[in-house]
Amino acid sequence: MTPIRRRRRDDRRLLRALERWLPPSRIIRDPGECALYDTDGLTLHRAPPGGVLLLESADEVEEAVRCCVSHGVPFVPRGAGTGLSGGAIPLDHAWVLDLSRMDRVLEIDPLERTARIEPGVVNLDLDRAAAAQGLRYAPDPSSQRACTVGGNIAENSGGPHCFRHGMTTRHIESLEVVLPDGTRTILAAPSPGRADPRGLFVGSEGTLGIAVEATVALVARPEAVRTQLASFPSLAAACRAVSRVIAAGARPAALEILDRLTIKAVEASVFRAGYPLDAEAVLLVEAEGSAEEIEQETAVVQAACEAEAALAFETADDPVARERLWRGRKGAFGAMGRVARDLYVLDGVVPRTRLAEVIERITKVGERHDLVLSNVFHAGDGNLHPNLSFDARDPEQCARVLAAGDEILRICVEAGGTLSGEHGIGLEKRDHMHLVFDAGELATQERLRAAVDPAGLANPGKVIPGGRGCVEAGHRGPPGSGERTARRIEEVLG
Amino acid sequence: MIPGRELIARLTSRGPETTPFTPVGRGTRSGHLPSGVRALPLDSLSGVEDLDPQEMVCTALAGTSIDEVARAAAVHGLLLCPLLPEGIGGTLGGLYSSGIESPAAPQEGRLRDAVLGIEGWTGGGSPLRSGGRVVKNVTGYDLTRYLCGARGRLGVITRLHWRLRRDPERFQEVRAELPCLRLLDALKALRGAPDATALRVELVGDRVTLRALVEGGGPPVESRIGRIREALAQAQLRSEAQELPRAALPDFLRAELPDLGGGSALRRATVRQWAEAILLAGRSPSARGVLFPWIGLGALVPSTVASPPPELHSIDQWVREAWDPHGNLWTGEEAPR
Ligand SMILES: Cc1cc2nc3c(=O)[nH]c(=O)nc-3n(C[C@H](O)[C@H](O)[C@H](O)COP(=O)(O)OP(=O)(O)OC[C@H]3O[C@@H](n4cnc5c(N)ncnc54)[C@H](O)[C@@H]3O)c2cc1C
Ligand SMILES: Cc1cc2nc3c(=O)[nH]c(=O)nc-3n(C[C@H](O)[C@H](O)[C@H](O)COP(=O)(O)OP(=O)(O)OC[C@H]3O[C@@H](n4cnc5c(N)ncnc54)[C@H](O)[C@@H]3O)c2cc1C
Numbered sequence: 001m002t003p004i005r006r007r008r009r010d011d012r013r014l015l016r017a018l019e020r021w022l023p024p025s026r027i028i029r030d031p032g033e034c035a036l037y038d039t040d041g042l043t044l045h046r047a048p049p050g051g052v053l054l055l056e057s058a059d060e061v062e063e064a065v066r067c068c069v070s071h072g073v074p075f076v077p078r079g080a081g082t083g084l085s086g087g088a089i090p091l092d093h094a095w096v097l098d099l100s101r102m103d104r105v106l107e108i109d110p111l112e113r114t115a116r117i118e119p120g121v122v123n124l125d126l127d128r129a130a131a132a133q134g135l136r137y138a139p140d141p142s143s144q145r146a147c148t149v150g151g152n153i154a155e156n157s158g159g160p161h162c163f164r165h166g167m168t169t170r171h172i173e174s175l176e177v178v179l180p181d182g183t184r185t186i187l188a189a190p191s192p193g194r195a196d197p198r199g200l201f202v203g204s205e206g207t208l209g210i211a212v213e214a215t216v217a218l219v220a221r222p223e224a225v226r227t228q229l230a231s232f233p234s235l236a237a238a239c240r241a242v243s244r245v246i247a248a249g250a251r252p253a254a255l256e257i258l259d260r261l262t263i264k265a266v267e268a269s270v271f272r273a274g275y276p277l278d279a280e281a282v283l284l285v286e287a288e289g290s291a292e293e294i295e296q297e298t299a300v301v302q303a304a305c306e307a308e309a310a311l312a313f314e315t316a317d318d319p320v321a322r323e324r325l326w327r328g329r330k331g332a333f334g335a336m337g338r339v340a341r342d343l344y345v346l347d348g349v350v351p352r353t354r355l356a357e358v359i360e361r362i363t364k365v366g367e368r369h370d371l372v373l374s375n376v377f378h379a380g381d382g383n384l385h386p387n388l389s390f391d392a393r394d395p396e397q398c399a400r401v402l403a404a405g406d407e408i409l410r411i412c413v414e415a416g417g418t419l420s421g422e423h424g425i426g427l428e429k430r431d432h433m434h435l436v437f438d439a440g441e442l443a444t445q446e447r448l449r450a451a452v453d454p455a456g457l458a459n460p461g462k463v464i465p466g467g468r469g470c471v472e473a474g475h476r477g478p479p480g481s482g483e484r485t486a487r488r489i490e491e492v493l494g
Numbered sequence: 495m496i497p498g499r500e501l502i503a504r505l506t507s508r509g510p511e512t513t514p515f516t517p518v519g520r521g522t523r524s525g526h527l528p529s530g531v532r533a534l535p536l537d538s539l540s541g542v543e544d545l546d547p548q549e550m551v552c553t554a555l556a557g558t559s560i561d562e563v564a565r566a567a568a569v570h571g572l573l574l575c576p577l578l579p580e581g582i583g584g585t586l587g588g589l590y591s592s593g594i595e596s597p598a599a600p601q602e603g604r605l606r607d608a609v610l611g612i613e614g615w616t617g618g619g620s621p622l623r624s625g626g627r628v629v630k631n632v633t634g635y636d637l638t639r640y641l642c643g644a645r646g647r648l649g650v651i652t653r654l655h656w657r658l659r660r661d662p663e664r665f666q667e668v669r670a671e672l673p674c675l676r677l678l679d680a681l682k683a684l685r686g687a688p689d690a691t692a693l694r695v696e697l698v699g700d701r702v703t704l705r706a707l708v709e710g711g712g713p714p715v716e717s718r719i720g721r722i723r724e725a726l727a728q729a730q731l732r733s734e735a736q737e738l739p740r741a742a743l744p745d746f747l748r749a750e751l752p753d754l755g756g757g758s759a760l761r762r763a764t765v766r767q768w769a770e771a772i773l774l775a776g777r778s779p780s781a782r783g784v785l786f787p788w789i790g791l792g793a794l795v796p797s798t799v800a801s802p803p804p805e806l807h808s809i810d811q812w813v814r815e816a817w818d819p820h821g822n823l824w825t826g827e828e829a830p831r
Contacts, residue, residue, distance in 0.1 A: 111682060112765050113600075134686075156632045167630065169639060170603050185808065189762060189790075192593055193826050195648055197809050199606060199639025203632050217600070220689060243548065249660050290688065290721070292714035349628040353548050381630045421630035429633075436633050440621040444817065445635050447620070451816035452809060463634065 007072035007455070011050050014071035014095070018053065021063060028052035037078065037096045041143075042086040042428055043342060043392055044402070049076070049090035056101045058118075058176065058184070058212035064097055065210065066182035074457045077210045079120060079148030083155060084345050085426030087205045091461035097210065099150055105129040106213075113218045114173055119150025119211045126216070135218035138165035141422070142330050153211050156203030158422035160254035160329070161286070163380035165219060167422065169202040176213040177201060180453035184212070200448075205424050206459040208452045222253075222288035226298060227322040229314045230305040231279030235259055235375070236356035237308040238281035242379040243353055244304035245285065250297050254286040255380030259359075262332050262374045262387075265339050271331025273324050276312055283379070284329055332376040333387065339372060340389035344401050347423035348412030352382040358415050362386050362408050369404040371397075383421035384412065410435060425463045433465050442466075501650065502619040504534065505822050516824040517646035519557060519585030523592050531824045536587055539652060542566045544627075550658040551610060551627050556587025556651045567658050575608040575657040577691065579744030587651045593643025597692035597747055597786040598707075602659070606642035611655035616648070617818025627655045647826050648814055662709035665743055668722045670704045670733035674776035677702050678769040679729050681787055687725035688718045694746055697783035697794065700776040707738065707746060761799045762790050771799045 018027055028034055029051050038046040050073060055061050061077075068075045074094035081088050090096050102118035105126060109115075110133045117126060123144040127137045140159035141147055147157070152168045153175070165171075174188040175198055187197040201208055232238040238257050245252065258266070263275045263282060275282050283305070287297040298315060305313055316322045328335075337343050350358045359375060362384070366373025372389040386408050390397045409419055413435045420429060433442060446464050450456070505515060515534040518524045527533060539557035546552075547570035554563055560582055564574055576596035584592070589605075590612070596605050611625025624637035641648055668690070672680055674697060684693065690706035708719055719735045726733045738746065763771065765787050775781040775794050785792030792799075814825070 111685060113685070156636065158630060162630075166603050166607060167632075169636065170607050179809075183808075187807075187809075190593065190643055190807075191762075192760070193643070193645045193647065194593070194807065195640050195644040195810050195813075196606060196642055197640070197807050199636055199642065200809070202639075203636045208635075219600075220685075223688070246550075247548065290714060290717055292717050296712070296714050349630050351546075351549050351628060353546075378630070382628055383630045416626075417628050418626055418631050419633045421628070422632060424632055425634065433634065436626075437623060438621070441623045444616060444620045444622055445637075447816040448635060448637075448813055451812035 007070065009072040011071070011073055011093075014067055014073045015051065017067045017071065018064070022053065022060070026054040026056075028054070037081070037090065037098070040081040040086060040088040041084040041345075042089070042426070044344060044398065045086050045089055045427055047089050047091050048093065049096045050093040052096040052098055054098050054101055058102075058178070061097060061099070061210055061212050062178045062182060062184050065178050065180070068095060068457060069180070069182050069455060072455070072457070074460045076459045077150070077154070077206045079151030079154075080122070080143075080146045082143045082147045083151060083426060084347065084423040085155075085420065085428040087155065087424055087426035087459070087462060089427055091427065094460060099210070100148060102212070103148075108133050108135070108218070110135060114215050115218055116213065116215050117149055118213060119153070120148050123147050123149055123152060130218045131221065134221055136221045137171070137216060138162070138219050139168045139171060142333065149214060149216065150211050153202050153214060154204065154206050155422065155424040158378065158381070158383065160256050160378060163255055163378065164251060164253040164288070169199065171217045172198055172202055173215040173217050174198065175201055175211050175215075177209040177211050179209040180455065180458035203424070205426060205463055207449055207463055209458065223290050224288070224294055224317070225253075225322065226287045226294045227316045227325045228285040228287065228298060228301055229275070229316075229325050230283045230285070230301075230310040231276045231312045232281045232283065232305075232308060232310055233279070235281040235359055237310075238283045239356040239359070239379060241283055241304045241308040241310070242355075244307060245301050246352070246380065248300045248304060250300040252285045252297060252301065252380070253288040254284065255378070256284040256329050257375070257377055257379040258282050258284075258329060258332060259375040261372070262336065262376050263328075265335040265374065266328040266332055269331065269335035269338055271327050271335050273326075273328030275328055279311055284325060329376065336374055336387050336389055340391060342390050342392040344388040344390065344405060345423070346384070346386045346388070346405055346408055347420050348384045348386070348409055348417055349421040350382045350384065350412050350415045350417035352380070354415050355379060355382060355384070358384070358411060358417075361411050365404050365407045365411070369400045371400060371404055373404070378421070381421065382417065406432070427462055430461070430463060430465050433463075501534075501652070502615055505615065505617065505650065506619040506820075514821055514824040517587070517591070517650045519588030520559065520583060522582070522584040523588060534650065536650070536652075537585060540585075543653075545570075545658075547572060547658075549627070551629075552656045552658055553627065553653065554586050554656065555653055556585060556590075556614070558586050560584055560586055560589055563656070568661070571661050572658040573661045575659040576602040576605060577659075577747060579747045581744060586654050586656065590642055590651060590654055591645050593645065595789050595791055597694065597789055600788045601689060601691050606639045608657045609638050609642060609654055610657055612638050612641065612651050613653040614649050614651040617650075617814070617823035618820065619822075620817065622649050625655065629657070645826060647823055648810065648817060650823070664709070664711045665738040665740070666708045666711070666715070666719060666735055667738045667746070668706040668708065668719055668726075668733050668735050670726050670731050672702055672704065672731055674700050674702045674772050676729075676731065677772055678766070680704055680726060680731055681765060681769060683725045683729035683731065684722070687722045690722060692747065693786065693788050695772075695785040695787060695792075697772055697776065697781055697785070699779050699781055702772065705746065760791055760793050761797065763792070763799045764790060767799060768792055771797065774798050
């Protein structure tokens with residue numbers, strides 16, 4: 001390929017080129033309508049797109065990218081816009097390529113245990129289609145009722161059950177992608193001696209191209225499932241119980257912790273799950289397998305919890321009771337959203353054995369900045385989600401939230417962890433990348449990006465600091481914008 | 495990052511007239527290098543730096559022997575992840591770079607998923623780093639998974655963070671012998687049974703032996719084995735369960751196949767394609783084959799499964815030009831640049 005160099009940007013000519021093949025109803029230019037795409041789940045930042053294209057097929061995505069490239073116009077793929085690191089925010093007035101209409105499950109093959117899908121398929125819809133064949137799609141972000149598998153691929157998303165089953169990347173067999181120069185290619189298992197392009201693409205946050213089709217791996221649905229809930233007199237005890245469970249050789253499907261503030265918020269909301277209000281923390285553990293395996297694992301989990309002076313221990317086998325216990329966890333962000341107008345969901349990772357100590361430090365950060373800070377996290381993986389409640393209309397509060405977020409990320413990195421376990425870097429943490437990588441290491445990544453996207457048009461300003469197209473987003477746009485995201489998030493939260 | 499000055503100095507010392515390098519661990523899989531390619535030996539870059547039995551993570555330099563890491567892990571009742579044959583004899587960097595898939599991949603993740611992070615250098619001498627010691631990490635591009643299996647053609651790995659797993663201490667197998675024309679039925683039946691850690695199929699003439707590996711012991715494991723056998727029985731296939739001695743485990747897991755003669759190289763295909771290929775091959779009395787159906791890898795003589803020629807993906811080509819503009823690293827082609 002001869003690398004395409006960035007052409008002079010011409011949005012008007014781009015529009016004319018698009019109008020030749022895309023119906024006007026699927027080209028959005030009206031500023032009011034465009035404003036619905038100016039943010040994602042990270043409502044701290046907003047930036048208006050140059051335009052929005054509602055695309056319905058891989059051919060259309062290819063054509064749209066080609067048009068953008070020929071007219072020097074940056075573009076950003078978008079699934080459901082639930083991303084929490086600002087990945088789908090169109091910096092540099094990029095055009096948004098909305099893929100949410102490409103939502104078909106094309107084929108499920110029970111023998112190969114794969115599903116072929118379009119990128120706009122909603123995560124839970126894929127899982128439901130797989131369930132009809134006795135299978136399941138394992139990665140289950142809490143946003144699974146709204147987020148798309150294309151977005152999951154771009155972020156390498158996780159979810160409670162990824163503790164046992166692994167992140168999205170483990171479940172991607174092959175991808176059809178439109179590269180940033182508009183060429184279409186298949187990324188499949190490499191032949192011997194070749195690098196694994198799937199591994200590179202998953203988690204590349206729309207900066208290395210757009211997934212237009214995916215073949216994903218499915219796993220068997222467990223024969224039986226048991227959800228266990230233990231409550232603790234301290235968060236540290238809950239964290240220690242998790243280490244005990246793992247040390248005892250148990251392999252639960254999920255190990256999730258909610259702290260006192262979250263419990264209180266959940267119990268006061270529509271997501272009420274019956275969590276004990278006298279607890280400082282609750283631990284949710286899910287066991288999967290045969291009846292015998294579940295019994296064995298329950299004994300291990302119960303012993304671990306008792307050793308940490310658990311206040312109560314409860315198990316649920318039937319789907320309705322299990323659903324109730326999970327409702328609080330899955331609705332936790334929504335419940336916190338009712339404590340204050342906005343919620344900043346952070347996503348840091350630390351070694352599992354350091355969870356308790358790190359949370360203690362993080363709590364002090366919240367106090368120092370006079371912010372309501374709650375914790376809901378994937379304890380088995382050491383993946384923290386400190387949540388800061390605030391009002392985005394108040395610039396002073398926003399400044400405190402950003403300052404606290406910055407300190408929290410530094411604490412995670414200092415503890416031997418990292419900036420993100422599943423939400424990605426996007427715009428949110430782009431400028432924190434230097435906490436993890438030195439300038440040379442970042443330059444190596446930037447070189448890779450520039451090699452794949454020489455024109456620098458694919459999702460500019462994300463992931464790598466100081467890279468080409470690194471432009472600023474406005475903080476906190478006018479009230480009223482971002483409704484589409486708000487709506488989506490409402491959907492997620494039921 | 496380990497002091498790699500010497501390494502980079504050597505790597506980038508190549509003037510236009512000299513020949514490219516290729517990293518070599520123990521050399522168990524490097525084979526004979528064509529003339530015009532120089533070895534960059536890494537086996538002295540060795541040592542387990544940190545092994546945390548609680549976090550189940552190990553950090554070691556790339557030239558550390560797999561056996562040394564395995565010994566260090568065994569002290570804590572742990573094994574390297576995924577399940578690997580013991581005593582292969584190579585280095586951790588060689589294992590990561592060789593690109594051989596683990597038969598236990600569907601249960602445990604692929605080889606690349608066992609690696610939590612890497613450090614190293616591009617051919618042009620720039621630092622490479624990705625991932626780390628924590629089990630979840632989406633900070634920056636996932637070079638860890640990208641470079642796994644790249645055989646040192648895009649970069650030289652100097653340090654790896656590797657996941658460990660518990661040693662189940664006991665292994666059993668469910669074995670069934672059947673005519674090869676029943677293979678597809680058997681595979682479908684197994685899809686409806688509890689998953690085994692790995693499934694190996696051996697073909698001799700027109701008969702196949704199906705071997706499902708199950709870890710551990712105790713009542714839950716016995717019931718799992720019982721249900722695997724039940725599923726086979728429902729498809730009118732007789733099976734037996736037996737202990738798999740530890741010493742026999744390497745042979746079970748070995749992706750390296752017995753010398754099957756011409757055309758027996760490992761190939762990749764779907765479960766259905768393999769079942770058909772085995773059916774065809776089984777018409778010849780001299781047919782031989784080994785297959786790991788759930789990871790789609792196998793070798794077969796006579797073979798009708800054609801792998802596409804190893805084509806360089808355009809992304810690799812672009813990355814190589816960006817990372818190694820002077821071609822310091824050998825591309826793997828017979829006649830080096
Ligand atoms: C309430 C709530 C709970 C959440 N819980 C979790 C959780 O448990 N675990 C978790 O990991 N995340 C979670 N998230 C974050 C978010 O849902 C995930 O990151 C999700 O994968 C985003 O999917 P999306 O379709 O909304 O993508 P978007 O937000 O639309 O896009 C995300 C990124 O992907 C890119 N992109 C989208 N589609 C494609 C494509 N086809 N090809 C290439 N790039 C593409 C975009 O450019 C952007 O960079 C949560 C979010 C919310 C609001
Ligand atoms: C399940 C499984 C089963 C296996 N079974 C066998 C078996 O039966 N027999 C067997 O021989 N192998 C087997 N292997 C492969 C085994 O991992 C390799 O043979 C061994 O690890 C190679 O180590 P080495 O040091 O000898 O590598 P080398 O042969 O020295 O190198 C292998 C390749 O990796 C590259 N390389 C080496 N070190 C580095 C580095 N630090 N950075 C970048 N590139 C590097 C080399 O250039 C070369 O292309 C198996 C692997 C798996 C996963």
